[in-house]
Amino acid sequence: MKFPDQLARASLTLSDYLCFAVYSANLAFGKAYKPILNELGITYTQYITVVALWETDNQTVGGLGERLFLESNTLTPILKKLERMGYLERQRDPEDERQVRILLTKSGRYLCEKALTTNLSQLAGLAPDKFANAQKAVVALRNELVALVKHSN
Numbered sequence: 001m002k003f004p005d006q007l008a009r010a011s012l013t014l015s016d017y018l019c020f021a022v023y024s025a026n027l028a029f030g031k032a033y034k035p036i037l038n039e040l041g042i043t044y045t046q047y048i049t050v051v052a053l054w055e056t057d058n059q060t061v062g063g064l065g066e067r068l069f070l071e072s073n074t075l076t077p078i079l080k081k082l083e084r085m086g087y088l089e090r091q092r093d094p095e096d097e098r099q100v101r102i103l104l105t106k107s108g109r110y111l112c113e114k115a116l117t118t119n120l121s122q123l124a125g126l127a128p129d130k131f132a133n134a135q136k137a138v139v140a141l142r143n144e145l146v147a148l149v150k151h152s153n
Helices: 004-011 018-040 044-055 061-068 072-084 106-115 128-152
Strands: 088-093 096-104
Touching: 018 044, 018 106, 018 128, 044 061, 044 072, 044 096, 044 106, 061 072, 061 096, 072 088, 096 106
Parallel strands: none
Antiparallel strands: 088 096
């Protein structure tokens, strides 16, 4: 005999899961960005790192990791690669030697300017107002999930 909650679970399909909708949308964004990022010679994670530094340069590795939702062990290899590519510099903070600060180079700023010429709302196939609404809804969802995880730990 099936219980009511088992019946409800049995009737759910993969497309009914919000987490799968967000995950598959992320994969679709990756495919949409791929030609642009290939032309720039960077990955998506490198792209968002450069954009975050464009927005606020001279950040600590820890602060940048928080903004990008990346752990230090994930972010450090990305930063090293971007540094080898000439897009950023890593320097010890003179006021606190334990901190490493990240600064965009001229090449990094140029890369970001080049990347920002793409109209992201067109890339997503949405009118600018619908794009903004979707972005705000996803950010609100992310913030709720982050708060939920913080409170459960």
